[in-house]
Structure formats: C-alpha cells, structure tokens
Amino acid sequence: MADPFHIVVCGSLVPDPLQTLEPVAGAQGPGLKNETMLPAVLDPWAGHALFEAANLAKQVAGSQVWLVTLGPKAKLQQLMMTIAQKVPFQLVVLDGTASGFADAHEVATALATAIQGIPGLDRNRLLLFGGCASASRDSGVTLQLVGEQLGIRDQFLGVDELGIEPDGALHILERVEGGQYQVSRCVAPPAVLAWATGSLPEPHNNPQVGMMNMRTIMPQLQKAKPVTVGCAGIQYDTVKLPSQRRDTRVVRDVPAADIAREIVDWLKA
C-alpha cells in the first residue's frame, strides 16, 4: 500500500451562483455591491478537490487533509457550518478578502506562506489540491503559483481522476482540448493537482464528522491571522455587466413540423 499522503486543499468561498452580481468601484479596486451580505458557497471546483482529497485519505491509511482558505472570517465561519459535516479535514484560515479582483499572485503568496507554516506537514508526501479555476477570479493560476513557490515541478490542471499505482506512482487524467484526457504518470509526490469535477457526488452531511471537525475549526477561526491581499499595480479602467439582454421572440402554438423547418433553415443560413 502507498505511504500516507499529506493533502493540502486550497479553496475559498464565492457568491452563490444564483445571486445577481453587480460591480462597484472601491478605494482598493473593484468589488461587488453588498459583497459582505451575499450568500456564499464553497468554490465549486475547490469543493470537488476537497471531496477527492477526503476520499483518497480514506483509502490510504495515515493520510491527512488540510483545507487552507483565505476569506472573510465571519463568512468562513458560516460556510463551515455546512462544509464541516461533509468530510474530515483540518482547517487553516487566513482572514482576508475572497474578492475575484484580488491579484492571484498576492493570494498565492499568502497561501504558500500559510502552507509552509503547517506544523508536521511532510513536503515530500505533499499533494497540493484545489480547483482548476475559481468561480470568482476564474484565472486558473493560483495553485500553479503556490506550487512554484513551494518548489513543486510536477503539476496537473483540470484533473478528473487520480489513481495510485501499486508502486505508489500517481496516475492522472487531465482535461485537454476536444473532450479528451491527457493521461500521465508521476513517480511520487509532491505534486500539484488542480481539479475539475472529478467523479464523486457531494457527500451527505454527517453530524459526527461535523462535531469532530468543529473541535479544530473553531479555534482555527478564532486565531485566524488577518492578511492583506489586493490588486497592487493593477489599474482597472472599467468593470461592467454585459448590457446585452436579448429581445426574445416566444413562439407558441405552432406545429412541431413548422418549428423544425424554421430551425433547419436557421441552422443552414
């Protein structure tokens, strides 16, 4: 069986995708209207990474999972009420903005510093997990930047599958162009895996896991260090919602054959 893994998952919160978002200009750069009031969810692809991490840790005895998160402490506390019941993990909190307009480079440096400070973390067994892109900045670079800062030179982006071979090597499927997977083999950790959807459904809430997690989560939230990340050196000229709202023509009570003819003509036009 493989040696235990030390899995660090980077992930934060994003506004619930069903919310209407509106940009506003602030002193520190752009932000969202009523940002502090918007209901938040765990960033979806980071969530998949967390569930995959927990699943791997369950399979390889002795493995540990940390969730390293940068976000406003009060909102993280709310988020933990749901996430903590899903899978076991230890939390590392950085109290700061989760804005999509914060520069990925500043965020990555804060995350890398926090990871370096995790007591007992075996960097030779480290699998650095996270989402392949956030639902806020959507840049897809943060994990790569953290990985470089930690000196990890085996990196994978858009991962849907990780298998452990009998000799402990990592077997990885990454999304590439045209609906294909690139299949790679990496001899051993450390490695960076930026996850896409993976293959696991969202775990059901388990109050026992919640209680166990909360014992470490609450103290971590209380002692969370404030960090300042922003967008130094970036000049945002405009941030706009798309103006285009289509003038929809609703076609009803028309026979299917006539609709089909119209669609075929449109496709061929």
Add this chain to the structure above:
Amino acid sequence: MSGLLLILHPLPDGSLSKSARETVTVAQTTAQALGMPWCIGLSGSATQKAADALAGTGAASILAVAGADFDVPRYASDAAAAEALARQSGAEIVLAPASARFSRCLAGVAQRLGGRIDTHITGLEVNGGTLRARRWYYRQRMEAVFSRAHRPWFLLIDGGIATPWQGPAGQAAVTAVAVTLADDSRRTTVVGLQAPASDAQTIRPDANVLFVAGAGWTKKQADGQPHVGEAATLIRGFLGKAQASLGSSKSLVDLKTEGQQTLDFMSHLNQVGQTGSTPRHPKGLSTCCHGEEPHVVGWRFIGERRAINLDPNCGWAQGKADVVYVADAFEVMRNVNAMLGAS
C-alpha cells in the same frame, strides 16, 4: 526588458493550430500599436518547420528550444522551455494561446521570472501607449478592462478573438536556445491521450452549432414515462447530421454520478456553465434545459441562441435567447432529424 514575445507549441508535423495562428495576429497588432519589436519562441522537435511557416509574420527574430523532450506536454519541461525563451528574449510582454498546455505551465514561468500573468484574455487594446487587457470575472458575469504596471507581463489569449494569421512560408533563421532538462523534470511521463471512441466524439470546438441537452430529456413525459432511449437516438442523430458540438446542463450530467438512468455518451466534459465550459460557437440550440443563470453564463460566447422548452416562462424566455419555441423537444427534434436526413 523590452519587446514582445509570442510563445507557441508547433504540432508534431510543424504546423500550427488555429488558436496559435490567431495569437500571431494578436501579437502583430499589439506590437505594432505599442511600437515594439516582437519575436517568436518555439519549442519541440519541429521548430525549424514551424519557423519557416512563420517566416512571413514580420517577427524580428525566432528563438527555439529544440528537441523531442519538449514535444511532451508536461509541466516541468514545458515550463523550462518557456522560461528559457522568455529570459533569452528579455521581453516585457509575453503572449501565448490559452491551450491546455500553456494554461498548465505559464503561470509557473511568470512566477520564476518575477512577472505577473493574466489568463482568459478576450481582447488587447493600446491607448496612449498603455496596453490594456480585457477579461471576464465571476465566470463571465462581468467584464473588466485593466492594465498592469508590473513587467514581465504574461497574457494567455483565449481562442476565437482574432483572425488566424495566414501567409506564405519562407526560410527562417532560428536562434537556438539551449535547455538541459534536469533529471527531476522527467518524474512525470505522459502516457498518451484518452480519446472517446470515435462515434462518441461529441465535443467539437470548431462546430458551427452548440447543441445543449438538459435534464428534461430524462424526465417523465406527457405519457407519464421517461424516454431516455429515444432521447439518446434523437440527440446522436442530430449531432451526426448537423456535425454539432454537444453541451449539457449540470443536472443532466450529475444524474450519472447519482447512479440514475441517463445518456451514456454524456460526461462532465460536456457540461456548459458556471462549473463547466464556456465554448465559442456562432449558434446554439438548447433543448429540455431550463436556462438558469449558472448554466447560461457558459453561453457568453455563443452568437445566436435558440431554445426549445415546454415552459414559456423558462429562463431562456427572460432575454437569454433570441427565440424560444414552446414545444415538445422530442417531437421537434424528430422532425428536424428527418428534414436534415432528407436534405
């Protein structure tokens, strides 16, 4: 630090992908607007052939990291090659297409050079000598135009935003850039590509039309029964006849992970939207999909949009599509397929 560098990966036969040729156009216009010299950096075993194909682009020079080691789409070797090219060029602006390969490694290269990177760039403009980039935030919800003071500035350019460059081949002088790969750069081996069986190749980035299937295809219909088998036949029939690319809503592909009966040729790779893809096609036809916002944000780069839905109040009817047909998609698509088959 000065000038602009465009980094490209030639295909194994020395040709260049469409998105690579689009980025050539972006590099030409950007360098010209900035009044900067520009050069091209290549890597792999087919660099001379690719350089010859690019001889007429107007690039001041072509640099190449040559060798079969650099054909492999692997972080360690791709990053080493791009790092060497960027250092050798001394460029302050570095452009590359947003391919899976560059997306995997270029942020790491920016970090090594003490630079900054921005991705998913949908436009570059120069005003008053300042380079401004355009990109979307919050998964296509809002668009920003911004500039950066820091150099070098790396930018990954999204496909479909420029006309692919075309020009006659010539004989290009190539400046070799030497890179010796450290042993630990080979810890990862690329085994190959896992392509779907050819009849299940449903994602076609260059298709004229995106066909989206929603969860409605698997739901109980007017007779109180689901008709998943017929849904599969209709959808595959249409994809084959129209050479369309297949997209899905999240609800439909999630059915598979939840173990319910669904369409076996669909996977999360087909999912469009907030936690799926944002493809670029001239036309899109949505069927049995409600058109909720987390899905529709993935349609940002779809030109003309039509939807077939039983519900006249579905999301598409709220200004998100050009035309909504309030009708049974099974019946309409049966007719569409028959007409396409006959023509």
